[in-house]
Amino acid sequence: MKTARPKPEPPDRIDRDAYQPAYAQLADILRGQVARGRFLPGDRLPSEAELCRTYQVSPMTVRRAVNILADQDVVRTVQGLGTFVKPLQLGAAAFQLRELQDLFSDPDQVRVKLLDVRMVPAGQGAAAELGLSPGDKAIFIRRLLLVREEPAFYHREYLVYDPGRPVVEAEMEVTSLRGLFSGAGDGLIKGGRLTVEAVLLDEEALGLLAGGPGPAAGLRLEHVFYDFDDRPVSWGWFLCRSDRLRLSTRVGYERAGSGRPGLKRGS
Amino acid sequence: MKTARPKPEPPDRIDRDAYQPAYAQLADILRGQVARGRFLPGDRLPSEAELCRTYQVSPMTVRRAVNILADQDVVRTVQGLGTFVKPLQLGAAAFQLRELQDLFSDPDQVRVKLLDVRMVPAGQGAAAELGLSPGDKAIFIRRLLLVREEPAFYHREYLVYDPGRPVVEAEMEVTSLRGLFSGAGDGLIKGGRLTVEAVLLDEEALGLLAGGPGPAAGLRLEHVFYDFDDRPVSWGWFLCRSDRLRLSTRVGYERAGSGRPGLKRGS
DNA sequence: TAGTGGTCTAGACCACTTA
DNA sequence: AAGTGGTCTAGACCACTAG
Numbered sequence: 140m141k142t143a144r145p146k147p148e149p150p151d152r153i154d155r156d157a158y159q160p161a162y163a164q165l166a167d168i169l170r171g172q173v174a175r176g177r178f179l180p181g182d183r184l185p186s187e188a189e190l191c192r193t194y195q196v197s198p199m200t201v202r203r204a205v206n207i208l209a210d211q212d213v214v215r216t217v218q219g220l221g222t223f224v225k226p227l228q229l230g231a232a233a234f235q236l237r238e239l240q241d242l243f244s245d246p247d248q249v250r251v252k253l254l255d256v257r258m259v260p261a262g263q264g265a266a267a268e269l270g271l272s273p274g275d276k277a278i279f280i281r282r283l284l285l286v287r288e289e290p291a292f293y294h295r296e297y298l299v300y301d302p303g304r305p306v307v308e309a310e311m312e313v314t315s316l317r318g319l320f321s322g323a324g325d326g327l328i329k330g331g332r333l334t335v336e337a338v339l340l341d342e343e344a345l346g347l348l349a350g351g352p353g354p355a356a357g358l359r360l361e362h363v364f365y366d367f368d369d370r371p372v373s374w375g376w377f378l379c380r381s382d383r384l385r386l387s388t389r390v391g392y393e394r395a396g397s398g399r400p401g402l403k404r405g406s
Numbered sequence: 407m408k409t410a411r412p413k414p415e416p417p418d419r420i421d422r423d424a425y426q427p428a429y430a431q432l433a434d435i436l437r438g439q440v441a442r443g444r445f446l447p448g449d450r451l452p453s454e455a456e457l458c459r460t461y462q463v464s465p466m467t468v469r470r471a472v473n474i475l476a477d478q479d480v481v482r483t484v485q486g487l488g489t490f491v492k493p494l495q496l497g498a499a500a501f502q503l504r505e506l507q508d509l510f511s512d513p514d515q516v517r518v519k520l521l522d523v524r525m526v527p528a529g530q531g532a533a534a535e536l537g538l539s540p541g542d543k544a545i546f547i548r549r550l551l552l553v554r555e556e557p558a559f560y561h562r563e564y565l566v567y568d569p570g571r572p573v574v575e576a577e578m579e580v581t582s583l584r585g586l587f588s589g590a591g592d593g594l595i596k597g598g599r600l601t602v603e604a605v606l607l608d609e610e611a612l613g614l615l616a617g618g619p620g621p622a623a624g625l626r627l628e629h630v631f632y633d634f635d636d637r638p639v640s641w642g643w644f645l646c647r648s649d650r651l652r653l654s655t656r657v658g659y660e661r662a663g664s665g666r667p668g669l670k671r672g673s
Numbered sequence: 674t675a676g677t678g679g680t681c682t683a684g685a686c687c688a689c690t691t692a
Numbered sequence: 693a694a695g696t697g698g699t700c701t702a703g704a705c706c707a708c709t710a711g
Contacts, residue, residue: 145497149517153528160680161680165408174698175634176596186695188695196682197682197683198682198683198684199682199685199700200559200680200681200682202697203681205697206442216694216696216698217697218688218689218697218698219688219689219690219696219697220689220690220697222696227595227597227598229503230503230654231503232503232600234500234501234600234602234653235498235501236499236500236501238522239496241497268451279534295559329443329494329659330494330656330659331494331496331655331656332418332657333654333655333657334652335654336625336648336653337623337648337653338623338648339622339623351631354621355693356623356624357604365658367442367443381604385602387600387602388601389597389598389600391597391598391632398639399709428700453678455676455677464701465703466681466699466701466703467700467701469678470699470700483678483679484677484708485677485679485709486676487676487677487678487709488676488677488678489678533700607709
């Protein structure tokens with residue numbers, strides 16, 4: 140199956156009246172040339188001074204365009220030598236949780252069913268992750284997340300119980316959970332750690348997630364969150380059937396300017 | 407368990423003689439202030455003009471520092487309004503395959519054992535992914551990747567067989583596979599698509615990966631690669647036991663300048 | 674209208690690499 | 693020494709938001 144591909148070959152010059160700023164246009168032009176194979180991995184790009192002359196822009200503008208490509212791992216710059224096209228690196232691949240975020244950003248699709256909230260003595264895991272002594276009080280929450288009324292995620296979470304900290308109450312978000320994914324997060328959490336791994340779903344999860352009887356694999360997304368004093372606030376994990384969550388990404392050079400979706404501001 | 411944390415409170419001024427450039431220092435200062443809670447999510451940062459005066463740098467330098475924070479999703483800039491601290495967004499989390507890359511970058515640790523190479527008629531999946539007709543010839547490869555002589559990954563791959571394309575031969579890398587992960591990749595592959603999902607390991611994989619008898623969960627890393635003419639070249643997947651590969655990441659604000667590990671050049 | 678960020682200029686000086 | 697990228701200046705003009 141060999142078909143001749145039409146190559147539009149864009150004009151490759153800066154349009155000063157365009158909506159896109161000059162540095163972004165130049166970055167797209169160069170990225171396109173790399174993607175079309177005009178510059179192959181290992182090749183040196185024209186020097187920045189040369190690019191200034193070719194595209195009639197100032198050094199700073201060329202600079203910014205090259206910086207963008209460097210940030211996107213398309214090229215590598217070496218002082219005194221030049222700018223070189225980087226080879227494909229599988230290890231540079233980054234999987235986003237965007238699907239989750241998109242899901243939660245539509246409040247009509249997702250409903251959170253609270254299964255259980257109670258005070259428990261912290262077990263081994265919770266004590267270690269939350270910096271408690273085994274037996275200290277913790278709040279235990281079990282939730283079921285329904286997507287279009289179908290069970291999708293099973294969530295278990297332990298929250299530090301400390302009357303001196305209003306954090307916990309505010310952070311519980313018992314009914315929504317949405318803030319965490321789509322932002323807002325009311326600003327009491329400073330950061331956290333996330334881990335994804337494959338697990339064998341246990342009986343409880345299988346029952347809740349409407350899986351068949353037999354053994355089934357699932358993804359486990361574990362999380363620990365910290366407040367602004369670097370004290371752990373919550374530890375827990377989401378379980379889902381493997382067909383409900385899949386992480387995917389692209390590597391390599393693409394034509395569009397959307398090499399990485401997270402570039403709000405220029406460089 | 408509440409302990410008083412010592413807060414070093416760095417000097418928060420630019421050291422012109424430091425190794426780090428001014429824009430990076432300023433970015434670290436501002437990130438630190440956000441991380442310490444001086445600016446909370448939703449707060450507005452001082453205007454760029456004010457930052458110029460406070461830290462005695464030019465507008466472009468402030469600009470670059472703010473751009474870095476925007477790229478790292480620490481702040482959001484709104485024209486005409488100001489720069490604001492972003493709340494935590496779980497969906498923005500990105501999982502890297504860095505562990506894999508690190509693994510493969512040490513050639514002493516990894517050995518590839520070739521289990522099988524032969525020509526086969528493409529099946530349903532291979533035909534669809536590689537743009538072939540079912541029954542077209544494809545090269546089928548099975549590999550076992552050993553880490554410190556212990557089986558870690560089982561790899562199955564289908565390569566397009568086309569005598570007119572030398573790509574395949576060069577890309578097979580029958581014995582190493584290393585190029586793909588650590589770079590080099592000899593420049594014949596333009597890009598690809600990667601997907602991670604949880605699966606139940608089958609008998610064959612269980613046997614090869616030295617798992618126990620019972621059912622076990624594993625991660626499946628599927629890949630499709632394209633050449634510079636956008637033609638699919640290879641389709642396949644890696645299987646590993648869940649305890650061999652785990653994706654983890656951090657979200658939120660950190661003190662160090664290593665918010666994202668991929669920032670070679672300034673902005 | 675005043676203040677904000679967004680873009681861009683036309684240089685300067687420095688550090689580095691290669692020859 | 694010549695050429696490269698790395699940083700930085702001191703402004704300019706524009707688009708946008710608010711009161």
